[in-house]
Amino acid sequence: MKNTASLSTKLVRIGTGLLVIALISIGLTLWVTWKLGGGAAALNEAGRMRMQTWRLTSAVQAQLPEQEIQLLTGEFDQSMAVLKNGDAARPLFVPWDSVVHARYAEVAHLWSDQKMRFTVHPPLEHQRLVEHSVNFLNAIDRFVLSIESQMSSLTAILNLFQIVMMALAIAGAVVMLYSGYLYVINPLSHLRDGLRKLESAQFSVRLDVVSNDEFGQVTSGFNRMAATLQSLYGNLEAQVIAKTQRIAAQKERLEGLYGVSAFLAQTNDLSELTQGFAQRVRRLMKADAIALRWSDEDVSKFFLLASDQFPQVMQEEEKCLRAGACACGNPKLDARTRVIPITNSDIAPFQHCARIGYESLISVPVRMHHKVLGEINLFYKSQVSLAAEEFELMDTLASHLATAVEGMRAVALDREAAIAGERSLLARELHDSIAQSLAFLKIQAQLLRSAISKNNSDKTDFALNELDSGLKESIADVRELLLHFRTRTQADDIDRAVQETLQKFHHQTGLQVSRTVSGDGLPLPQDVQIHVLHVLQEALSNVRKHANAQAVVIEIHKGDPWRFVVRDDGIGFDERNNRSELQVGLKIMRERAEQIGAKVDVVSEVDQGTTVTLRVPAAKPSKLKEGQTASLS
Known part of the structure; x- marks a missing residue:
């Protein structure tokens, strides 16, 4: 049968039993000790009576006053009363039994006779008084010996209790050790053996549940754990295979997603x-x-x-x-x-x-x-x-496809916008330069036809000279347009592009050119650089067409804002009465500057040259108008 009591209940029962036995033993020991203490005091009091007897005998023989004899007999009566009734103030009592009672009665009877002998008048003879006193003392000795006999018995009982308590202590220790082994050590050793077998992969191990206490519950939990481990271990290989397959499938999906994404991107x-x-x-x-x-x-x-x-x-x-x-x-x-x-x-x-x-x-x-x-x-x-992962994968692939197609569509729209912007720019450049030159040539051709029809040689020569100058000017404008549309910049180095522009300008015009760079600043965006170069090229074009200069200087100041200064030593002009051709060039420069949030200032005096200053905010996004793009080049 299983013991249904818990471990704590078992230990409490054993401890309570041992405690009760210990308390009884201690109580009995205390009782015997108390008896011995009271008997010892009674024995001392009985011994005093012998001394009191001799004192009375001596007092009578010495014929002391009657009051002293009465006092001594009173003390003896008091000792007799204490022995009979005990003393509440201290543990004093006679260990009564039949023998002790008889001896006490004998002493009491002899004392009544002896008391008369001590108080009689005239006193007894010395010899007779001593004989009666000796007989009385013998009775007291017998009474004392009866008490000592009782005390010996009680002492033997006390020794017996001490032996019994020693035996109980040994037995209690044995019981506690046995109980500890039975209820604690033995179950723990079984659990330890079971755990060792479990550690060695013996998952079929089971422990016998012999009680319903805490160790029984732990043993039941151990058996359930072993059963669970056995089940998990039995299915572990299948679970590992399934997990490996899921990981492989997930890896395949990720590789596929990466491959598709990379393909769409390139x-x-x-x-x-x-x-x-x-x-x-x-x-x-x-x-x-x-x-x-x-x-x-x-x-x-x-x-x-x-x-x-x-x-x-x-x-x-x-x-x-x-x-x-x-x-x-x-x-x-x-x-x-x-x-x-x-x-x-x-x-x-x-x-x-x-x-x-x-x-x-x-x-x-x-x-x-x-x-x-x-x-x-x-x-x-x-x-x-x-599976849920495959639903997510397909939605992700669809999202990537939509992004790629829409991105390609946006690129196509940007490309169309760029082409339209380039065409618009080309049309404006042709209108502002070649178209005006051709209109001028047309006028000169009509004048030449009129001069020929009138046989006016002077006007004919003048018209031919104007046609020749106009053609040269048109050729120069075409070359300048080609220079504009071949302009390229590096995103981090506009200085190199400016240097190349100056070299081409020097090769085209033969004028002396120089360049200075100062300051530090964030690089300009590439689209902004293109517009800056076009403004500088327009300024150089005005120098070529109108300044009659001998040298040109370009100063670049990096910072916020950037400053580009084009300075020539030409004839200059009066800003209030400048020519229409020059107004066209200045208008073109200002329009380009507005597109990137920049500002153009022109300072000129007659015979003092001209200075064109372009101020560009640093690291600001370009403000290209709708239909234009940074790929104007």
Whole structure:
């Protein structure tokens, strides 16, 4: 039978039993000790009576006053009373038994006779008084001996109790040791042996539950733990295999996602991008076929953009799908990735798929900025299901595709805007320079025709000279335009571009040029550098056309703002009465400066040269007008 008592209950029971026995033993010992103490005091009091007897005998023989004899007899009566009744003030009592009672009665009887002899008048003879006193003392001795006999018995009992207490102490120690072994050490040793077996992978080990106490509960818990470990160890290999497969699948998905993302990032052709995306996704998802559809602006139709392993007959039939007419092409904004079973070929949306032999369809919407851009359709010839990670993977791939296509579309729009901007710039440059020169040449050609018809040789020569100067000026403007449109800058080094511009200007005009650079500052953005160079080139063009200068100096001050100064030693001009051609050049410079948030200041005096200063804010984004781009070069 199992012991249902808890360990604490067992220990309390054993301890209580030992405590009760110890208390009884101690109580008995104290009682015997108390008896011995009281008996010893009685024995002393009985011994005093012998001394008192001799004192009375001596007093009578000495014929002391009667009052002293009465006092001594009173003391003896008091001793007799104390022995009979005991003393409450101290432990004094006679260990009475039948023998002690008899001896006390004998002493009391003899004392009544002896007391008369001590108080009689005249006193007894000396010899007779001594004889009676000796007899009385013998009776007292017998009384004392009876008390000593009782005291010996009590002493023997006390010794017996001490032996018994010693035996109880030994027995209690044995009981406690045995109980500790039985209820604590033995269960712990069994648990230790079980743990050692468990450590050596013996998961079938079980311990016997022999009690319902704390160790019994621990043993039951050990058995449950061993059973759980045995079960886990038995399934560990299968779990490891399953976990390894999941990790491998996850790694494959991540590698596939990385590969698709890298492909989308490095591909610039839309057809190549969509076709490569379809091939990679089909292999990644182990699909039998894939179709990539793109919607129109109103999401009413879905066009087949790319496919892989998609039957030709279905490509012909599904080049354009009306939204909602088929299982493919869901235009709803809240559309989610779905696994659609193809179970009935009589249902219109599944007729084509069922005819080919497809049994499952995975539909993945392609969205961007809360707009449905298209849909990815994966076809399977078996029943499939997607795990949560695969749903997330497909949504991520669709998001990457949308970003790549929209990015490519944005690049195309930027390219178109850049081309339009370049054309606008070219048209403005031609209008501001070549067109005006051609108009001037046309006028001179009419004047030449009129002079020839009138046979006016002077006017004819003058017109020819003007035509020759105009043609030279036009050729110079064309070369300058070519210089403008071939301008290139380095994002961190506008100084090099300025130096190249000065070298070309010197080669074109033969004028002496120099350049100084000072200060430190953040580099200008590349689009800002292009406009700065165009402003400087326009300033140099005005020097070439109008200044009649011998030298030109360009100063570059890096900082916030940047300052570019073009200074010549030419004839200068009166700013109030400057020529229209010069006004055109200044207008062009100011317009370019406004586009980048800069400012152009022109200072000139007649015969004192001209200074053009361009101030550009440092590290500020360019303020290109709509339709223009930084790729004007």
